[in-house]
Amino acid sequence: MINCIIVDDEPLAATLLENHISKIDRLKLTGKAENALEAYKLLQHQSVDLMFLDIHMPHLNGIDFLKSLSQKPKTIFTTAYREFAIEGFELEAVDYLLKPITFERFFKSVERVLRNIDDLKDDFIILKTEGMHRKLSLADIIYIESQGNDIKITLSTTENFISKSKITDLELLLATKGFIRIHRSFIINTAFVTAFNNNEIHLGAYEIPVGRSYKQEFDHFISTFSKKRLL
Template sequence: MINCIIVDDEPLAALLLENHISKIGHLKLKGKAENAMDAYKILQNQTIDLMFLDIQMPDLNGINFLKSLSQKPKTIFTTAYRDFAIEGFELEAVDYLLKPITFERFFKSVERILRTVPETEEDFIMIKTERMHRKIQLSEIMYIESQGNDIKVVLAKESFISKNKTADLEVILSEKGFIRVHRSFIINSRFVTAFSTHEILLGSHQIPVGRSYKKEFDHYISAISKNKLL
């Protein structure tokens, strides 16, 4: 669970952020502040992991407020102005969101933090479906297949269509035991039950090995064959 606060003197902007936060199960809103001094009180009394911080506020703006903190939570700036972007990133802000903030842009920013938070449970990924973002354990995913502008996510017991892009998932999954073996397929190596030069079996699922991806798959096979193949 990621404890977060909203620091924004615009009630409608704060309400929109609160609504976005409510849609993500791993975020817990611990408070809202309309100015830096109120935010400081919350930070003194509670453990806050993430701060959604407006820049243009009365008395002390968000940039100077963050500079003044000796213990800085992860911060996502929320503002209607582009002028402070460079200074914001120099303070090692996670992101810089321009108002009005859509949920899609909000989630993309928060997902960077979700990926870095240690989990006591098994690794997971948030995958975008038609109506919501779905939390999927990596151990459940057998393979991912490109289908035009969408992808098909195949689990051990079901499958569904997602709006994510294959290339984006490949970056995340490549360090988690997944291998791209074809222009249209990323497989979970844990499910490989048999293979040949041109084909891989994941249980009853037959996955082709693309010519341009064969070298990467051969490298994987070579790595495991030292101790596993007889």
């Protein structure tokens, strides 16, 4: 499921989007906001994969709001104004939909999001766990923890697996797949990062320490992360 929110101060436009969302099984509407401040509260208290964001709103417009976010969910702009399209795409928005939004145009935009997510889900590793060789989707792995001669894999599906593998082997294997090692005992999936400071990084409810000897790798990740998402 893809958790999404609607940020729009026009009730009719928001209702139309809600109706479109209800027709796609993989989309789950988890919240609605009438302005950027309400949207910010939603983003602070829940995991949001996709945001349908209006541009003209009171207090803070959609473009400035997206610029202000340190971690941006995938965003589809929804607006009646064409002139902001270029700036919207410069913010790496998935799409820019002009109101009134037909379901056909909406579906084409959402299908792009689904395809990108499915591309990642197609990538996997196979680990021996509990006497079985298991295929684990990289998109489901939140973090990997070294536990002596074993590793523990924590998944977004709430399952955990123990495997007799070396964390150094997985570090090399996953280095180009959106994973980084930030501690001698932890490798994280950067797609799940929700907050961080100099000492720890949050993956939703999980708090992972940053090891001193991995500070350089961590700083490089934060720098790259910020260049992509902080404007």
